[in-house]
Amino acid sequence: MATPAAFVQAGDREVRVSSPDRVIYEATERTPEVTKLMVAQYFADVGDPLMQALRDRPTALERWPSGVREGFKLATGPQDKDAEAFYQKRIAKGAPDFVEAVEITFPSGRKASEICPTEIAVPVWCAHMGTLTFHPWPTRRSDVDRPDELRIDLDPQPGTSFADAVRVAGAARELLADLGIRGFAKTSGNRGVHVFVRIRPDWEFVDVRHAAIAFGRELEKRDDGVTTAWWKEERGSRIFVDYNQNCRDRTMASAYSLRPLPGAPVSTPVTWEELAELDDPRGFNLVTVPQRLAEQPDPWAEIDEVAHDLTALLDLWEQHPVELNYPPDYPKMPGEPPRVQPSKKVAEHWDTDGNRVDT
Known part of the structure; x- marks a missing residue:
C-alpha cells in the first residue's frame, strides 16, 4: 500500500509531497536516514536565504528521484539514458500555477522555458519532484x-x-x-x-x-x-x-542546495573567518544547517x-x-584555441585561428 502524501508549509502555501517516506540519503555515522519529506522540509526551513540565491533566476534542477546511492549516476548527455539522476532545464508539464518560468537561450541558439523561482513554495515543490540541487543562472528574469x-x-x-x-x-x-x-x-x-x-x-x-x-x-x-x-x-x-x-x-x-553525496551535505555560505578555520565541510548538512541559521545570521x-x-x-x-577553451558542447568561439588535448596535438594539423586543417 502506497504511503499517503504529506504536506509542507512553504510560506503561505501547503505543498504536497508524494512518497514522503522514500529514503533519499542513507544513514551515515554523523547523519540519520533522510527521507523525501525531510528534504522538502529542509528547503522550507532555509527559505529566506535559499530564495535570496534563487529568486527571479532561471534555474535548472538536479533531480535524484530514486535518492542517492553508491553507483548511481547523473546523466550529462544522451549517452547516459539509463542514469538514475538528471538535469531538468525546462519547466515540467503539469507544474502548479505558482511555478513560474522565463525564456532562456542556450549556446546553440535554441530557446527554452526554465523554472524561475519567485517564492519558497517552488523549491519545496521541486523537492517533491526529487530535486536536491538548484543550479541558478547568474542572471535575473529582467535581463537573462x-x-x-x-x-x-x-x-x-x-x-x-x-x-x-x-x-x-x-x-x-x-x-x-x-x-x-x-x-x-x-x-x-x-x-x-x-x-x-x-x-x-x-x-x-x-x-x-x-x-x-x-x-x-x-x-x-x-x-x-x-x-x-x-x-x-x-x-x-x-x-x-x-x-x-x-x-x-x-x-x-x-x-543552501543539497549535494548528492553521503550525509546530505549542503553548499553553505560562511564568513571568511569561518572558512579559514574550517577543516571538514561535511559538518554542514541537512541536519545542522537549519539550526545554524536559527542561531546566527546568514553570512x-x-x-x-x-x-x-x-x-x-x-x-x-x-x-x-x-582566449582559453570553451566547454566542449559550445560552438567554436572566436579566438578559441584548438579543441584537442595538448598531448595529442600535431601542430601542422591546425591553423593560427585554431581550425583543423586537412593534410
Missing part, C-alpha cells in the same frame, strides 16, 4: 542575457585537498580586496570553495567570462598552487579556477547591498587578451 554575478569556482584537482582550496580562497579574497571588490564564500558541498561577487548587469556573458579568466591568471601569480589550464593533463596537483562556470548556461550549485545576508564594477578585471583581461 546580462549576468549580475561573477562566480569563482575553486576546484581541487587530484593531489589537492579542501585545505588547499581554503588557502587559495584566502588569496582570492585578498585579490578581490585589492580590486575594491567584496566577495562572498561558500563551501561547494564537496571539496571545493565557491566565491560569488554581485556585479552590475552591464556586461554580457563573454565579458564576465573574460573577467574570470583575468582573475584566475592574477591568482596564478600569487599562488603557484593555482591553475587556469583547461586540459586536465596540464593542471597538475593544483586548484583549478574554472572560468567556464561564467559561460551562458553554465551554472553552479546555489547557496550572505549583505550580498545584494553592493553591485560591483567589472572594469578593473576587464582592464586586466585587455593586458593579456588570449
Whole structure:
C-alpha cells in the first residue's frame, strides 16, 4: 500500500509531497536516514536565504528521484539514458500555477522555458519532484542575457585537498580586496570553495567570462598552487579556477542546495573567518544547517547591498587578451584555441585561428 502524501508549509502555501517516506540519503555515522519529506522540509526551513540565491533566476534542477546511492549516476548527455539522476532545464508539464518560468537561450541558439523561482513554495515543490540541487543562472528574469554575478569556482584537482582550496580562497579574497571588490564564500558541498561577487548587469556573458579568466591568471601569480589550464593533463596537483562556470548556461550549485553525496551535505555560505578555520565541510548538512541559521545570521545576508564594477578585471583581461577553451558542447568561439588535448596535438594539423586543417 502506497504511503499517503504529506504536506509542507512553504510560506503561505501547503505543498504536497508524494512518497514522503522514500529514503533519499542513507544513514551515515554523523547523519540519520533522510527521507523525501525531510528534504522538502529542509528547503522550507532555509527559505529566506535559499530564495535570496534563487529568486527571479532561471534555474535548472538536479533531480535524484530514486535518492542517492553508491553507483548511481547523473546523466550529462544522451549517452547516459539509463542514469538514475538528471538535469531538468525546462519547466515540467503539469507544474502548479505558482511555478513560474522565463525564456532562456542556450549556446546553440535554441530557446527554452526554465523554472524561475519567485517564492519558497517552488523549491519545496521541486523537492517533491526529487530535486536536491538548484543550479541558478547568474542572471535575473529582467535581463537573462546580462549576468549580475561573477562566480569563482575553486576546484581541487587530484593531489589537492579542501585545505588547499581554503588557502587559495584566502588569496582570492585578498585579490578581490585589492580590486575594491567584496566577495562572498561558500563551501561547494564537496571539496571545493565557491566565491560569488554581485556585479552590475552591464556586461554580457563573454565579458564576465573574460573577467574570470583575468582573475584566475592574477591568482596564478600569487599562488603557484593555482591553475587556469583547461586540459586536465596540464593542471597538475593544483586548484583549478574554472572560468567556464561564467559561460551562458553554465551554472553552479546555489547557496543552501543539497549535494548528492553521503550525509546530505549542503553548499553553505560562511564568513571568511569561518572558512579559514574550517577543516571538514561535511559538518554542514541537512541536519545542522537549519539550526545554524536559527542561531546566527546568514553570512550572505549583505550580498545584494553592493553591485560591483567589472572594469578593473576587464582592464586586466585587455593586458593579456588570449582566449582559453570553451566547454566542449559550445560552438567554436572566436579566438578559441584548438579543441584537442595538448598531448595529442600535431601542430601542422591546425591553423593560427585554431581550425583543423586537412593534410
